[in-house]
Structure formats: structure tokens, C-alpha cells
Amino acid sequence: MTALFAADQGGHEQVVLCQDPATGLRAVIAIHSTALGPALGGTRFHAYPGAPRPEEAAVRDALALARGMSYKNALAGLAHGGGKAVIIGDPGRVKTEELLLAYGRFVASLGGRYVTACDVGTYVEDMDVVARACPWTTGRSPANGGAGDSSVLTAFGVLQGMRAAAQHRWGDAGLAGRTVGIAGVGKVGRLLAGHLVEAGARVVVTDVRADAVRRVLDEHPRVTAVADTDTLITTHGLDIYAPCALGGALDDRTVPLLTAGVVCGAANNQLAHPGVDDALAARGILYAPDYAVNSGGVIQVADELAGFDFARAKAKAAEIHATALEIFERAAAEGITPARAADRVAQARIAAAGRTPGAPAAPSA
Template identity: 80%
Template sequence: MTDVRPAVRVDGLGEAGVLDALFHSDQGGHEQVVLCQDRASGLKAVIAVHSTALGPALGGTRFHAYADRARPEEAALRDALNLARGMSYKNAMAGLEHGGGKAVIIGDPDLIKTEELLLAYGRFVAALGGRYVTACDVGTYVADMDVVARECRWTTGRSPERGGAGDSSVLTAFGVFQGMRASAAHRWGSPDLGGRTVGVAGVGKVGHLLVDLLVEAGARVVVTDVRDEAVRRVLSAHPGTAVAASTDELIATPGLDVYAPCALGGALDDRTVRLLTAGVVCGAANNQLDHPGVEKDLADRGILYAPDYVVNSGGVIQVADELHGFDFARAKEKAALIHDTTLEIFARAEAEGVPPAVAADRIAEHRMAEAGTR
């Protein structure tokens, strides 16, 4: 039986490192961080609960091998803290009765993911008693959530056969598409994406579905991905799709109207902003802004940025609906409101003379603060 009490330490990350990250980092303010270790299955994980002001924390489980091989636990902790905080803002802007949380399982899922490991992880989530509700993220899938759910009833993103909502990528892509339509309306006066050139970086679970919607809308699409098989899948469905050899080539494409980062975070840094030819950035990736100040650099260059946690909230809307007896039509109707929310953010940004990312943060923070005073 796995010991599901919070671990005192994870190999390579001492108590001081945890306290520094939790209480002193610029992404701090988290209510709870749980370090999980199950030696029998090889599980090492971080569960971060940022806020429960609006309700139980809801956010996915990322399964990832971090590039910092010497101290992957520290990289995972930073990722979990950033992602959990982002989920608080995302859920607030999506109008959900949920706070923000996130989990990271450390390691290469292709090498270490087993049923035993997922069951052990489920026991850790269950030990939180509903303060954190989990779902899919990078490296985890519907089948994985079905396994986790065997040990933890606070699991969403399960298969329809198990009473779940299935793949949340469907409404994630739909929501990004709605945010892109709103961005086009604000920038060019029409939500019509027909004839627009859209560059999609990362055509995995969400990106390839976004390409489907863009092609259907009549957009010209350019894609790139580090995985050849992901690009081949897009080309098989849409043979006329252009392919860029790299993200650098993609963002410098002449005539690019919209850039859609749909892979991992940090896609918008100082260098990227200088190279961008697009007038709009609207994509599915979380935590796209590499550091504070990038949002101002985008605005100074006249590039309209649709805040990531607003436009990519369709997935969390989908899995949150699962907790009430999933109804796809109801969830899609709510995800369609991302269009109006995005326009509201652009209007407030102009009225207050701030970048859209700042306007979105202010709205989300107001909603969380209001809930905390009830």
C-alpha cells in the first residue's frame, strides 16, 4: 500500500528548495504543495494547489521528462507551481466554480508509465480529499485517467465508457479557434479567418484539431512540430498544408497573420517577439509569456496577444462539466463564450491603456478576491 502522506523531500530537492519556491518565488502564493514518491512503482510527482477560493482546485496531470537531468525535481516543482497558478486564472476567467491546481509526474512517459505508477498517483490525489481534481495534460491521456480513477473519484477526463467527457483536446481547440475569431474581429474588423495565414507551432493533441478548424474556415495554414509523425498526420488529413522546418522559420514567415503556439510554455520570449511577422498571437500552449514584460513588448510592436489561459480554457470547461454528468452540447455552448470573453478583455485593455494580458489578470484576480470575501 502506498504511503499517501505528503513526502518530506524528493531526491535532489531539499526542504529549503521547496520553501523558497513556495513562499518566495514570483509565482508564489500557493495554498499547498504535495511531493509524492512511491518507490515500488517509481512514481515521483508534484501536486500544487494554488487556490481554492472559487472551489476545488482543478487542473491536469503533466507527465514529462525534464531537460535538467541533474535536478529534474526542481524543474518539475517550478513547472507545477507556474501551471497551478495559471489554472486559477484560467478557471476564474472561464466562469467555473473551481480554483487552480496542477500535477507533474516526473519522467519519460514512454519509458516509465505503468498501471502501477498511475494507481499510486491516484492514491496520492485521493488523499487530498477533493481539494484537487485531476485531468489529462501533456503526456497523459483518457486511458490514463481511467486507471487513476480506479483509486481516486476526483478524476476527470475519463473515457465516455467510464462516464467521462473523453478527450478534452476537442473543446480546447474549439476555444482557441473562438479566441482567434475574436482576435481577428478586434484586429481586422471581422471574425472571418478565411484567407488568413495562420502558423501553428505544435500539432499534437490540440494543435492538429485546431488545424482542422482553420482549414474548414478557409485559412491558409503553416505548421511545424519536432515530431515528424505529428506533421505527417496533418498532411494526411490536409495535403495542402505548408510545413516550416522549425519554429524560427514559422514565426518569420512572410505574410503570417496569426501565430498559434500550441506546444510547451515560454514560446514568447524577447527573441521571438523581435522575429514575429504575425499581427496576432493566439494559441493553445500554457504560460506562453517567457517572463514579465513580454506582454508589453508585444503591445509595443503592435502585436495583439490573446491571453493563453483565456483562449485555451475549453478543455477545462469540458472536464469540469464531467463532474455534473457530462453533456457535450452544454460544454460546447459554454466554451463558445470564449469569443465574447476575449473581446471583453481587448476592450478593457484599450480602456485602461494596458496589454490584454494585464487586463485579463485584473479580471481574474477580482473574481478570486470577490469569492474569497464571501
């Protein structure tokens, strides 16, 4: 646990272990930084299968995710630090209204230092329940004053990242005539495909779910599909590869196979391990750091705290284009990878804010 106090390993401000025997709740809330403002990050509901001690795995996950949120929120230009919560258990088996309300009471006890939202295993309807016990809850339904589905601006933000990557790589932010491969056409990937078709790109998709592929093809007859991700990433003439499914999409096996000159997608934690960014750079592939370009969703939910305004949130998400360009230009100027440049930009923004803990967020009326 000494890693909690080491800046190079975590440097987290606060970690809260939550337990409510009456509902079976076991949760971890990790606050990495409030230098920029109250910590904002989603609630993950996960069973951690196979872990001999799921509590330890949950703590590790919460710590890593909270630190990532500090960087994502900093790059997004939000007045928020980074935090994350993990509820331990299979949501399909143990999630109940009473458990979510108990969780909301724990979040509320922090007095606004942590603002929660959806993540893996939690949904808009869950946040509506949590909000009954905690005013510092985002990701709610429009009927409850929220923004609804955050994939809308996530997809829009990834599009801005692609435009920036195209501008840096080819000198033109236009995507017309470019071939873009999307791996994973769930909520975000499907919306991204629509944006790209509208922009005049040639779109190729794949997904492990045949129904997801069929829906995109029905909506956009110009889109084509391939059998699997390996086929997609080796497609001749592919300009941009967009991982929009699971993390770890870029690893020692896949990077040598890539035909695209740019990687820019919505998936979190795309680099399987440190050093993959170097492998991409060695092949001349421009990597758009995932947490820099997929921040449209957190921008969308953060806007709820001021009373959600879609136009205002979309304008903020449009700034992802300028942020991505800043990262690419810094990487080129300093001779480092975009992943390292993104970390440095985020660290500089956090440092510039000082180390004074942020004031609690003021919930909208």
C-alpha cells in the same frame, strides 16, 4: 519555502508531498486556490532531467502550474480553483499501474479539494487507472464516463479566441481570407487547421514531425507547409500566428521577426519571460493570452463531474470569444497589455468569490 505564503510569489493554500516506497511514487500536489471551488488541474509525469535536486524542480513546477490553473479556470468561468500535480520520474520507465493507483489514493485523501486530469506524460488510459482509486478524476475515456480527448474543445476554444482577436484588431470576427500560420500540428494544431479551413482562412503549417504535417496536408489539400517556424513567422502577408507546440515560442529573438498582426495559439506559457508582452505591444501585435484562449480542454474535462455532455461543454467553450474580447477591451481602456489585463480579470473573479475554501466536487454517479 516562505514563498508559499507570499501572495505575490504564490500564496498557495496547500502543498502535499507524496511518497510510496512500494511503487516508487514521488509526487507533489499543489493547490493554489479553492476560492472558486475545488482545485482542478492535470497530472504532469516528468523526470526533470539535469536537475541536481529533482524534488525541488518538481515543487517549483507544480507551484507555477497550479497558480496558472487558478487563472485559467477563473477566466473560463468554471466553479474551480487551480491545482496541479507532478509525478517525478520518466513515465516511459517508471510508470506502472500500481504507481498510478498509489497516486490516486493520495489524491483521494484530499477529499475532493483537488480534481486531477491529464497533462504532459499522462493520458486518458492513465486517468482510467487513477479513477479506480479516486473518484475525483477527470480526463477519462468515454467507456469510463469521461470526455475522452480534450484537444477537441481546446482547438475549438482557440478558434473563438482568434475570432475575438480578429474582431478587435480588424473590426470583423470573420476569418475568411485571413492567412493563419500554425506552428505545431499535433492533436490540437491539426484540429485547429480543420476549423480554419472550414472558416475560409488560408492556412500555413509547420512541425518538426514530417508525418504530422503530411497528415494535415492529406486531410486538407488547400493547406500549405513551410520548412520551419522561422520561415513561418516571417511569411509575407501572415495575419495570425498560432503557436501550438512548445512553450516559450515568443522571445527576444522571435518577436522582432513576426509579420503577423495577431498571436493566438494553443501552446501553454508562450511568453518566454516577463516583458515579452511589452515587446509585442511595442510592435503593434495583438497577443491573445494563452491561458485565456486554450481553456477549452479544461472546460471539457470539468464537465465530466456533472456527467459529460458535449453540447453543454461546447457552449461553455464558446464563451471564450466573449472573455477574450473583454480582455482586449480592458487592455485598451487601461493602457496595459492583454497579458496584464487577463491577469487582472482573473484576479478580480477570484477575489469576488471570496477566500472561503471551495466545497469538494461531487463525482458523477
